[in-house]
Amino acid sequence: xxxxxxxxxxxxxxxxxxxxxxxxxxxxxxxxxxxxxxxxxxxxxxxxxxxxxxxxxxxxxxxxxxxxxxxxxxxxxxxxxxxxxxxxxxxxxxxxxxxxxxxxxxxxxxxxxxxxxxxxxxxxxxxxxxxxxxxxxxxxxxxxxxxxxxxxxxxxxxxxxxxxxxxxxxxxxxxxxxxxxxxxxxxxxxxxxxxxxxxxxxxxxxxxxxxxxxxxxxxxxxxxxxxxxxxxxxxxxxxxxxxxxxxxxxxxxxxxxxxxxxxxxxxxxx
Amino acid sequence: xxxxxxxxxxxxxxxxxxxxxxxxxxxxxxxxxxxxxxxxxxxxxxxxxxxxxxxxxxxxxxxxxxxxxxxxxxxxxxxxxxxxxxxxxxxxxxxxxxxxxxxxxxxxxxxxxxxxxxxxxxxxxxxxxxxxxxxxxxxxxxxxxxxxxxxxxxxxxxxxxxxxxxxxxxxxxxxxxxxxxxxxxxxxxxxxxxxxxxxxxxxxxxxxxxxxxxxxxxxxxxxxxxxxxxxxxxxxxxxx
Numbered sequence: 001x002x003x004x005x006x007x008x009x010x011x012x013x014x015x016x017x018x019x020x021x022x023x024x025x026x027x028x029x030x031x032x033x034x035x036x037x038x039x040x041x042x043x044x045x046x047x048x049x050x051x052x053x054x055x056x057x058x059x060x061x062x063x064x065x066x067x068x069x070x071x072x073x074x075x076x077x078x079x080x081x082x083x084x085x086x087x088x089x090x091x092x093x094x095x096x097x098x099x100x101x102x103x104x105x106x107x108x109x110x111x112x113x114x115x116x117x118x119x120x121x122x123x124x125x126x127x128x129x130x131x132x133x134x135x136x137x138x139x140x141x142x143x144x145x146x147x148x149x150x151x152x153x154x155x156x157x158x159x160x161x162x163x164x165x166x167x168x169x170x171x172x173x174x175x176x177x178x179x180x181x182x183x184x185x186x187x188x189x190x191x192x193x194x195x196x197x198x199x200x201x202x203x204x205x206x207x208x209x210x211x212x213x214x215x216x217x218x219x220x221x222x223x224x225x226x227x228x229x230x231x232x233x234x235x236x237x238x239x240x241x242x243x244x245x246x247x248x249x250x251x252x253x254x255x256x257x258x259x260x261x262x263x264x265x266x267x268x269x270x
Numbered sequence: 271x272x273x274x275x276x277x278x279x280x281x282x283x284x285x286x287x288x289x290x291x292x293x294x295x296x297x298x299x300x301x302x303x304x305x306x307x308x309x310x311x312x313x314x315x316x317x318x319x320x321x322x323x324x325x326x327x328x329x330x331x332x333x334x335x336x337x338x339x340x341x342x343x344x345x346x347x348x349x350x351x352x353x354x355x356x357x358x359x360x361x362x363x364x365x366x367x368x369x370x371x372x373x374x375x376x377x378x379x380x381x382x383x384x385x386x387x388x389x390x391x392x393x394x395x396x397x398x399x400x401x402x403x404x405x406x407x408x409x410x411x412x413x414x415x416x417x418x419x420x421x422x423x424x425x426x427x428x429x430x431x432x433x434x435x436x437x438x439x440x441x442x443x444x445x446x447x448x449x450x451x452x453x454x455x456x457x458x459x460x461x462x463x464x465x466x467x468x469x470x471x472x473x474x475x476x477x478x479x480x481x482x483x484x485x486x487x488x489x490x491x492x493x494x495x496x497x498x499x500x501x502x503x504x505x506x507x508x509x510x
Contacts, residue, residue, distance in 0.1 A: 008377030015374020019363070026362055098358040102419070105322045106375035107347040113375075259326040 012108050013116045020120035023090070034082060034128045035135075038075035042136060046071045058199050060231040072141050073227035074196025076129045076151075080159045081219060083125035085187055087117070088166030092173050104257075111254045118167055118250070122159035129155055147230040154229035158222040161242045164249035165218075171256030194220040218245040273336040275300045275427040275459035276321070281330035283316055290316040292482040294330075298427065298461050298475070303453050305470045305490065306463040307502065308479035314463040315355060317479070318431045321461075322352050335426050348376065351425030351458075353416045355432045361405040365396065365415050368404060369422055376423035383422070390418040394448060410441025417448060421458075428452070428460040434469065442469075467498045480506040 024030060046068040057064060094100040103113055133141075133148065143151075169182060193210070194217050195203075204211040214220055221238035228235040276298035283291040291313045298304045308314050319325045321332055323343055332339040337346035352358075359368045366387055373383035391397045394414040399407060407415060413433060420428055430449065434442040446469055452458050462469070470476060472491035477484055478501075485505040486493055493501035 007379070011374050011377045011379050015371055018374070019360070019367075019371045022363060022367060023360075094360075097361070098354060098356045099360050101322070101324060101352075101354055102358050102372060103375065104324055105347055105350065105352055107344040108375070108377070109344075259323050 009108065009112065012106065012112070013119070016103075016113070016116040017120035017123060020087075020117070020124060024124050030086065031128070034079055034086075035132060037082065038079055038132050039135060041071065041075055041078070042068060042139060042141075058201070060228045060233045060235075066140075068136075068139065069141055070199070071197060072133075072136055072143075073230055074194070074223045076132065076155070076226050076230075077158060077162075077196060077219065077223045078191060079128050079132060080122075080125045080155070080162045080222065081187060081191060083121060083128065083159070084162035084164075084166035085169075085182060086166075087121035087163055088170040088173070088182070091117070091167065091170035092175070095170075096175065104259075110257055110259070114167060114253055114257060115250070118160060118163045121163045121166075122156060125159045125163070126152070126155050143230045144232055147232055150232050151226060151229040154225045157239070157242050157246065158225055161218065161246040161249065162222060164246055164253060167253040168249045168256065171253055190217060190219040193217055194223055196220075196223045218242070221245075272300055273333075274298055275302075275335055276461060277331070277333040278317070278321070279331045279333075281317070281320060281327060281332060283313075283320060283325065283327070283329075290482050291320070294479070294482070294484055296477045296484060296487055298459050300426075300459050301453060301457055302459055302475050303450060303471075304459070304461050304475040304477060306461055306477050306479060307465065307467070307470065307498075308463070309465050309506070311481075312465075312479045313482040314479060315431055316482075318352075318354075318429055318463065321429060322350065323347060348423065349426045351420030351423070351428045353413070353420050353428070353430040353433045355435060355463075357404075357412060357416070359404045359412065359415060359419065362403065364401050364403055365391070365407070365418075366400040368415070369419055372419045373422050378423060386422055387418075390421045393421065393452070394418045408441075409437050410444060413437060413441065413445050414448065417445070417452075421452070421456075426458060428458050429463075430460060431463045432465070433462070434464070434466065467502065470498060478502065478505055 050067045091100065094103070104110065106113055169186065173182065193214050195214060196219070200211055200214055200220070203214050218241060221241040224235045224238040225242055228238070274297040278294060278296050281291055281294045282289065294317060306314055306317070316325070320327045321334070321339070323339060327340060334346040335349045337349065339346045360371070363371070369387045369390070370380070370383050373386060378386065387400070388397070391400055394417055396411060396414050396418060399411060399415070404412060404415065428449065434445055437445065449460055449462065453460055464470070470490050474490045476486065476488065476490040476493060478486040486501065490498060
């Protein structure tokens with residue numbers, strides 16, 4: 001009855017993607033929240049700081065840019081960061097409610113099931129980012145038109161890396177209640193200690209240590225990969241870091257969800 | 271000799287120092303209703319988690335329809351349909367969306383899956399609830415929806431882990447008779463984990479599990495001459 005060969009794998013991947021999309025569509029508030037968050041930063045925070053934060057010419061920009069222009073790639077990455085954590089939250093929720101077991105007893109290998117879930121989440125995040133970029137366009141953020149296409153692979157890689165990080169974290173989080181800790185100890189430090197809001201050279205002016213922390217933060221490299229791609233350039237260092245972290249986080253997640261570790265489900269007697 | 275639907279040989283499993291299963295062996299012959307009887311904490315769910323590969327089996331051998339779960343997990347899991355002790359359906363999706371999702375997880379193309387959803391929902395008498403959200407169903411309806419989910423890929427073996435827990439008397443009887451009907455009419459086999467003696471008929475195969483060990487395996491009528499309450503008390507020291 002099952003499709004044979006590769007088509008069966010495709011059917012399974014499409015099914016997982018469809019479920020993620022259905023869940024997303026059913027939770028309209030989630031889509032709205034994902035959009036409102038960066039828009040608040042763009043419309044209010046960036047507008048307020050435009051006068052305070054002067055930016056000298058910084059690659060990949062060819063000239064002075066407004067603060068709103070500088071902060072836009074960081075906000076794209078922020079959407080993906082929150083989406084990755086939302087996927088992680090949904091994995092923990094699925095584990096608590098039992099829906100996760102349906103996924104894990106599929107005859108397909110566990111790495112494939114996790115990868116499918118990861119890619120499905122990234123597709124959702126890319127739709128969110130493009131909607132945000134469209135609204136930002138009307139706010140005067142005008143990257144080169146070709147940049148909208150060039151940024152797609154960067155968004156894919158960045159989304160995969162941040163989603164894989166969420167997947168890895170979800171394997172270690174035992175209860176939904178513990179998720180507040182992730183917000184405080186992962187999302188906020190990653191976002192603020194990065195180049196999303198200020199260039200790294202500005203960080204160095206205030207603290208060399210803080211600059212080094214920001215430079216080591218994988219989220220910084222997500223932001224820079226997106227920023228350079230949006231302006232039709234490749235930041236090779238960021239590409240390398242994002243690929244390396246993707247391999248590390250996804251490998252860790254597969255290891256943690258391995259049945260041998262028994263972490264895919266909660267232990268329950270009977 | 272026909273390969274059994276399920277063969278568990280010398281399986282043990284520990285959580286740290288606690289030995290949840292100790293050298294467990296049992297078989298589920300094809301087309302049989304095999305009851306796995308044990309009090310809470312006997313090791314039934316741990317055994318189910320090993321058979322479904324939610325836990326890795328490190329000792330002994332588990333075979334589903336002749337496929338070794340450790341060496342050949344894909345074909346083994348393809349032949350399994352599982353009804354978990356607690357709800358495993360997505361409450362935010364409709365019954366049909368849940369079934370389509372599960373069909374996809376087994377690689378069933380959408381065109382075939384749609385037809386199969388209609389078929390299994392008719393079998394469990396839930397055709398009129400296909401478009402209803404799972405959160406809107408009663409306990410008995412959720413259980414029947416869970417069974418339809420487990421049947422969608424035409425498994426050879428059904429694992430039902432305390433499938434009647436939390437149901438009223440009528441719904442319990444419906445779920446039990448549905449399972450027996452599936453065995454008689456569809457040719458599936460079932461391993462039915464329970465702690466309720468009333469659910470076991472004299473002609474059923476019975477495995478009594480207690481503190482991780484198999485204390486009895488055979489026909490229910492052969493246990494203390496069919497007096498299951500006495501048999502259970504004598505073997506386990508626990509009133510059933």
